[in-house]
Amino acid sequence: MTWSTTTTAAPTGAGPLTDALAQLESALAHLGYNGGTRQMLATPRRELMVSVPLRRDDGSIAVYSGYRVQHNFSRGPAKGGLRFAPNVDLDEVRALAMWMTWKCALVDVPYGGAKGGIAIDPREHSLAELERVTRRYTSEILPIIGPTKDIPAPDIGTDERTMAWMMDTYSAAMGHTVPGVVTGKPVSLGGSLGRAAATSRGVAHVALMAMASHGLDPERTTASVQGFGKVGRDAARFLAAAGVKVLAVSDIDGAIYDERGLDIGRLAQHVDATGSVAGFEGTESIDPASILTLDVDLAVPAAVEGVLTGANADRVQAKIIVEGANGPTTREADAILADKGVVVVPDILANAGGVVVSYFEWVQANQAYQWSERDVNDRLEDKMTTAWHAVVDYAGAHGLSYREAATALAVQRVTEAHRLRGLYP
Numbered sequence: 001m002t003w004s005t006t007t008t009a010a011p012t013g014a015g016p017l018t019d020a021l022a023q024l025e026s027a028l029a030h031l032g033y034n035g036g037t038r039q040m041l042a043t044p045r046r047e048l049m050v051s052v053p054l055r056r057d058d059g060s061i062a063v064y065s066g067y068r069v070q071h072n073f074s075r076g077p078a079k080g081g082l083r084f085a086p087n088v089d090l091d092e093v094r095a096l097a098m099w100m101t102w103k104c105a106l107v108d109v110p111y112g113g114a115k116g117g118i119a120i121d122p123r124e125h126s127l128a129e130l131e132r133v134t135r136r137y138t139s140e141i142l143p144i145i146g147p148t149k150d151i152p153a154p155d156i157g158t159d160e161r162t163m164a165w166m167m168d169t170y171s172a173a174m175g176h177t178v179p180g181v182v183t184g185k186p187v188s189l190g191g192s193l194g195r196a197a198a199t200s201r202g203v204a205h206v207a208l209m210a211m212a213s214h215g216l217d218p219e220r221t222t223a224s225v226q227g228f229g230k231v232g233r234d235a236a237r238f239l240a241a242a243g244v245k246v247l248a249v250s251d252i253d254g255a256i257y258d259e260r261g262l263d264i265g266r267l268a269q270h271v272d273a274t275g276s277v278a279g280f281e282g283t284e285s286i287d288p289a290s291i292l293t294l295d296v297d298l299a300v301p302a303a304v305e306g307v308l309t310g311a312n313a314d315r316v317q318a319k320i321i322v323e324g325a326n327g328p329t330t331r332e333a334d335a336i337l338a339d340k341g342v343v344v345v346p347d348i349l350a351n352a353g354g355v356v357v358s359y360f361e362w363v364q365a366n367q368a369y370q371w372s373e374r375d376v377n378d379r380l381e382d383k384m385t386t387a388w389h390a391v392v393d394y395a396g397a398h399g400l401s402y403r404e405a406a407t408a409l410a411v412q413r414v415t416e417a418h419r420l421r422g423l424y425p
Contacts, residue, residue: 015091015092015095015306016091016092016095016096016305016306016326016327017091017092017094017095017098018331019095019306019327019330019331020094020095020098020099020327021042021098022331023331023403023407024041024042024098024407024411025038026404026407027404027407027408027410027411028041028411030398030400030404030408031408031411031412031415033411033415037415037418040418041072041411041414041415044069044070044071044072044094044097044098045070045071045072045073045112046069046070046144047067047068047069047070047090047094048067048068048069048140048141048144049065049066049067049090050065050066050067050068050137050140050141051063051064051065051066051140052064052065052066052118052120052133052136052137052140053136054129054132054133054136055132056129057126057128057129064118064119064120064133065088065089065118065119066116066117066118066119066137066140066141067088067089067090067093067115067116067117067118068093068114068115068116068141068144068145068150069090069093069094069096069097069114069115069116070097070112070113070114070144070150071094071097071098071100071101071112071113071114071115072101072112072113072414073112074112074414074417074418074421075104075105075110075111075112075413075414075417076104076109076110076111076112077111077112077146077147077148077149077150077151078097078111078112078113078114078149078150078151079100079104079109079111079112079113079114079150079151079153079355079358079359080096080097080100080113080114080115080116080150080152080153081096081100081115081116081152081153081154081155081156081158082115082116082117082118082152082153082154082155082158082162082166083096083115083116083117083118083155083156083157083158084117084118084120084121084122084130084156084157084158084162085117085119085120085121085156085157086119086120086121087119088117088118088119088120089119092117092305093115093116093117094115095305095327096115096326096327097113097114097115098113099113099326099327099347099348100112100113100114100115100355101113101410101414102348102406102407102410102411102414103347103348103349103351103352103355103410104355105409105410105411105413105414106348106349106352106387106390106391106406106409106410106413107349107352107355107356107383107384107386107387108383108386108387108413109355109356109359109383110359111151111355111359112414114150114152115155116137116141116152117155118133118137120133120157122157122158130162131165134158134162134165134166134169135165135166135168135169138165138166138169138170139169139173142169142170142173145170145181146170146178146181147178147180147181147362147365147366151180151181151182151183151358151362152166152181152182152183153182153183153184153354153355153358154184154230156229156230156304159184159230160184160185160186160191160196161186163182163183163184163185163186163191164185164186164189166181166182167179167181167182167185167189170182179365180362180365180366183195183358183359183361183362184196184354184358184361185361190361190364190365191361192357192358192360192361192364192370192371192376193370193371193372193373193376194357194360194373194376194377194380195354195357195358195360195361195376197234197238198353198354198356198357198358198376198380199230199231199324199351199353199354200230200231200232200233200234200235200237200238200324200353201234201238201353201377201380202350202351202352202353202354202356202380202384203231203235203238203300203302203322203324203350203351203353204234204235204238204239204242205238205353205380205381205384205385206322206345206349206350206384206388207235207239207298207300207320207322207345207350208239208242209385209388210320210322210343210345210388211297211298211320213392214319214320214343216297216298216319216320217243218239218242218243218244219243221243221244221245221297221298222244222245222246222247222261222295222296222297222298223236223239223244223245223246223247223296223297223298223299223300224246224247224248224249224291224292224294224296224298224299224300224318225239225246225248225249225250225291225300225302225324226249226250226288226291226292226299226300226301226302226303226307226325226328227249227250227251227301227302227303227304227324227325228249228250228251228267228271228277229251229302229303231302231324231325231351232249232251232300232302232303232324233268233271235300235302235324236249236262236264236300237264237265237268239298239300240261240262240264244298245260245261246261246262246264247259247261247262247294247296248262248286248291248294248296249262249267249277249291250277250288250291250303251271251276251277251278251303252276252303253275253276253277253278254276254277254278254279254285254288255277255278255285255286255287255288255290255291256277256278256280256283256284256285256286257283257284257285257286257294258282258283258284262280262283266280267280289312292307292308292312292316292318292321293312293315293316293317294317294318295317296317296318297318297319297320298318298319298320298321298322299316299318299320299321299322300321300322300323300324301321301323301324301325301328301329302324302325303325303328304325304328305325305326305327305328306327306328306330307325307328307329308321308328308329308330308333308337309330309332309333310330310332310333310336312333313329313332313333313336313337313340314336314340316337316340316342318342319342319343320342320343320344320345321337321342321343321344321345322345322350323344323345323346323347323350323351324347324350324351325347325351326347326351327347328347329344334401334403338401343402344401344402344403345402346402346403346406346407348406348407348410349387349388349391349402349406352383352384352387353380353384356379356380356383356384357376357380360376360379360380390409391405391406391409392405394408394409
């Protein structure tokens with residue numbers, strides 16, 4: 001085990017952690033916090049690095065690097081996703097854990113932030129191999145997770161089946177079933193109705209509120225969505241259902257465009273059959289790099305971090321950007337977009353629907369009682385609406401961007417929890 005030291009986590013280069021720490025510094029400056037408070041908020045409370053050996057189907061042995069970072073516990077147990085991707089590293093997981101802390105505080109759920117990952121490409125492994133690597137990783141981090149300690153959830157490269165394997169591995173070690181150890185599980189194993197589409201539903205709901213507040217009628221609004229996976233697919237569906245004309249979407253294999261507006265239902269069927277948006281009948285193939293710079297009113301980056309940068313932000317034509325992904329906009333891009341007058345709805349607000357309904361799932365597990373999908377969706381809408389108005393009001397009162405306002409509000413709430421709890425010993 002490798003645990004964090006008492007020094008502030010420092011990024012090894014440009015990337016998500018650099019951006020996350022810069023956002024924190026801006027919030028601290030606005031709030032007038034410094035010294036020990038700054039170090040406590042910038043430094044993860046706990047970091048665990050593990051090697052994850054895997055016996056491949058052909059009998060060979062591969063070893064992967066795994067991580068779990070728990071950024072903060074002051075408002076409750078840690079909470080955060082588990083990512084399987086080849087470029088996962090410690091700094092990325094640190095940044096994602098920090099953003100999760102602010103996200104939970106902003107939407108007022110009683111969690112701190114955490115994140116996990118394994119540097120592995122799931123597309124290059126069989127289902128049996130993914131199960132073995134998941135179970136081994138779970139057994140390695142088992143001492144620091146649990147329903148009152150740290151509750152993982154799905155992220156890039158993982159899904160409800162991954163969470164079922166994690167829950168089973170943890171439960172086997174405990175000697176009894178512990179459904180609250182993870183969220184994002186299959187409904188038949190204690191998962192919540194509405195959880196699968198919760199992040200997307202939240203993105204769409206916030207996007208519609210942002211459009212309304214800036215005078216955009218959904219029926220006359222065009223959009224592009226980068227990423228047609230966990231978040232982007234249903235976000236596009238919900239936006240289209242509200243009347244928004246989704247002109248373009250992309251995934252890891254390509255991008256498509258239709259000036260008439262894509263039929264998202266038919267596109268989803270095509271993706272289910274082929275595995276990609278590429279080749280969808282009646283559409284034009286376009287450069288995936290152009291998806292966020294098209295002539296549309298609304299752009300939704302819903303894939304990975306760092307896609308809006310100093311190199312492409314000046315070409316953005318959208319009036320509003322709603323961040324479905326974590327950290328899709330770099331510091332340089334933020335400054336350029338602000339100068340252009342582009343409204344950016346930050347990730348810690350826009351994509352918080354997933355953690356909100358994860359919290360609902362955890363509550364249901366603790367109660368051994370299942371809410372209706374209507375209850376879940378209504379309560380999600382209430383949480384997202386409350387958070388949206390809090391950010392808009394704070395931004396207006398203090399002359400801040402939505403990102404600055406959201407981060408300042410979250411940091412203020414976490415700091416207040418630190419203050420009230422005191423410092424032990």
